[in-house]
């Protein structure tokens with residue numbers, strides 16, 4: 001099959017354009033293992049083109065009334081919503097996630113991000129300080145040309161989550177989606193002109209992280225980078241950005257604990273822990289991959305969990321009843337399977353799953369991995385310390401608050417935690433002492449977009465969320481006069 005008619009294009013200066021070098025690489029559908037589109041292998045030349053367009057557009061966009069910027073962003077949200085089915089099908093095909101999940105979360109949130117930041121564009125203002133001898137106010141001005149670099153696990157959701165605040169604040173954006181899942185970013189870029197974005201305000205360049213991504217981090221005229229992805233990549237970006245003194249926001253990996261006490265609402269905790277472990281095939285930075293259960297309820301909890309895991313329907317992401325789709329790529333599947341082997345070597349007892357699942361028909365070559373549960377792995381072993389980012393959870397019993405806190409805090413990461421207990425005082429103690437940027441009590445992944453979002457330790461630097469992201473994408477200017 002020739003893929004020439006299914007080419008993804010860059011979006012630069014208001015036009016969909018081929019990469020200047022004419023090079024492409026294949027886009028693989030994870031559920032089938034087959035190439036179905038071509039992705040531009042962009043390089044410095046394309047970036048230069050995008051930077052020039054963004055610099056030209058900046059004065060006009062900066063001076064555009066915030067209400068007008070908001071209007072354009074809302075129009076883009078509407079255009080996505082009007083094509084909901086198309087976007088859902090594309091996201092599922094590109095990523096391997098069930099269409100039902102893309103329809104429930106990815107695409108609605110992709111549009112909602114523009115609405116949330118459209119509100120901020122109009123509302124965002126600086127502080128005032130009144131003292132005996134002086135009167136000051138703070139202006140928040142856009143930075144200029146900024147870049148966003150996003151991962152493959154929630155492709156449109158994270159792509160827009162990063163770009164929307166940058167645009168709302170009056171910056172011109174060069175956005176780089178993941179090369180593993182570029183399709184919905186491309187579809188969005190094709191709507192930008194209709195939404196009313198002036199040419200050059202929003203640019204999308206596709207390609208490899210090590211090539212176009214690295215070019216972005218090294219470009220002297222890109223003044224801020226908002227990155228979401230792996231910790232190793234985040235460190236490389238941080239280092240590359242340092243000599244330019246670029247502003248950097250880093251949302252990185254996690255190894256999140258789910259902690260279930262013996263007084264928890266049992267059924268809610270089992271369902272919550274299962275969802276936290278396996279949502280999106282375990283490929284959410286917030287997934288709870290270490291499941292600590294109080295020893296007094298451990299056996300009963302394990303049994304209930306395994307019953308629920310056995311019910312998870314693995315299948316073609318296009319089928320309405322599929323709950324568990326394909327992992328995103330062959331390379332990622334191999335990485336997850338290697339961790340499953342490692343867990344066995346480290347003494348783990350396999351309780352469920354543990355294998356690639358071979359399906360019939362259209363998906364016979366797809367990258368499916370069974371929801372996998374281990375127990376008996378010491379808290380300090382690699383399986384329990386390193387981010388696997390797949391459908392693998394490790395069950396660990398504990399006897400006291402102190403013990404579980406030590407284990408929960410023992411990894412290099414600190415992104416999210418989920419604590420299940422009906423004792424409000426204990427919940428508050430745990431929330432205070434767990435080293436993570438987000439602690440959910442009796443829930444998981446319940447998001448209020450206004451709240452700060454981000455990680456401690458090797459999980460990141462800085463916070464996102466409506467207020468924090470607007471802060472990141474603006475500079476402060478203090479204006480003082482005497483009284």
Ligand code: NAD
Pocket residue numbers: 149150151152153154158176177178179207208209210212213214217228229230231233234236237251252253254284285387389415455459460
């Ligand atoms: P990744 O780090 O491999 O890639 C992320 C992005 O960075 C991609 O667009 C990639 O092309 C680009 N990139 C790669 N090398 C680069 C370089 N040298 N310079 C500039 N850009 C480069 O991550 P991934 O595999 O796409 O995503 C999975 C990771 O993302 C996991 O670790 C997960 O925990 C993390 N993640 C974190 C959050 C969060 O909010 N903290 C959210 C989602 C995913």
